[in-house]
């Protein structure tokens with residue numbers, strides 16, 4: 221085992237450990253390291269199999285409580301995944317979305333700056349804003365961000381996330397890394413409406429639900445928007461590349477001790493004070509194409525002819541999500557920086573990621 225991962229004095233705090241990405245990271249830390257994990261969330265249903273694990277401690281709480289924030293910041297590595305990140309909520313619940321994506325992470329960042337913890341903050345690819353169909357690769361340190369008007373409350377989330385990034389980057393003494401996910405997919409993503417959640421989940425869970433219920437897949441504004449879907453397993457591999465590089469920079473400067481200690485002057489170039497895209501640029505697909513791929517995979521998984529499944533239907537964005545819905549038309553990551561600084565490149569092809577996700581969904585919700 222890599223000696224950095226073999227070090228049982230390290231505890232990583234995972235805030236939002238019960239969510240889709242958090243639960244995959246949680247499992248991977250236990251499987252690939254000898255670290256301890258301090259998991260914080262309000263719901264642990266994705267981690268039932270870990271609740272009695274000897275290297276885990278769980279706290280049922282959220283970042284609205286200042287005492288909880290202080291406690292989390294005492295660990296040497298803090299990964300913050302807690303967020304409201306479902307577009308259907310950005311319109312009707314804008315204030316709650318902003319609190320969850322700005323106020324709470326800002327308080328945690330301040331506590332980490334005081335304690336010396338390394339904050340790995342999950343932001344979003346949505347901070348690139350209202351990208352056009354013809355937009356090219358989005359680069360972390362050069363692409364401008366253009367949002368829609370204040371009346372298009374879709375952008376409440378991206379605005380809060382971008383402000384949180386700026387706050388983190390501006391905090392004196394904070395050791396930070398920002399991660400911008402590009403449409404991660406995999407088992408346990410989101411929910412099935414009416415079963416374990418309400419409202420409209422993100423597109424993968426929504427299409428999976430419709431397929432399972434024999435309903436048409438809804439193509440918002442014709443399904444012309446494009447996304448680069450990225451396997452959650454690639455995302456976890458990225459985090460391990462980051463941990464490895466960050467701990468390599470920090471051996472003499474505090475991280476790795478049982479508690480967080482003030483970090484010295486180690487530069488950590490390439491890891492700290494950086495934002496990273498995490499995505500698979502080779503997996504780009506329009507949402508209309510995604511719908512056809514998912515129909516074909518579902519037909520294969522179920523052993524039925526694809527022609528027996530309902531055809532997708534176009535629907536207007538504001539009719540589907542409500543007033544204030546707007547969209548990014550293309551979201552293609554530049555992957556150069558993660559490869560150059562961390563040697564990371566996503567590897568899992570689109571069809572593999574979709575088949576794993578949809579097969580899991582069918583099995584999980586058919587029970």
Ligand code: UGA
Pocket residue numbers: 305306307344345346377401402403404421422423424426427438439440441443445446447507547548
């Ligand atoms: C969302 C979040 O806002 C981002 O923060 C997050 O980073 C991102 O998901 C992600 O998963 O990484 P978005 O890509 O717009 O952003 O999320 P989806 O709801 O999955 O929508 C993707 C596209 O599919 C959009 O164009 C949407 O209009 C379309 N869509 C969605 C449909 O055509 N039909 C549906 O049933 C659902």
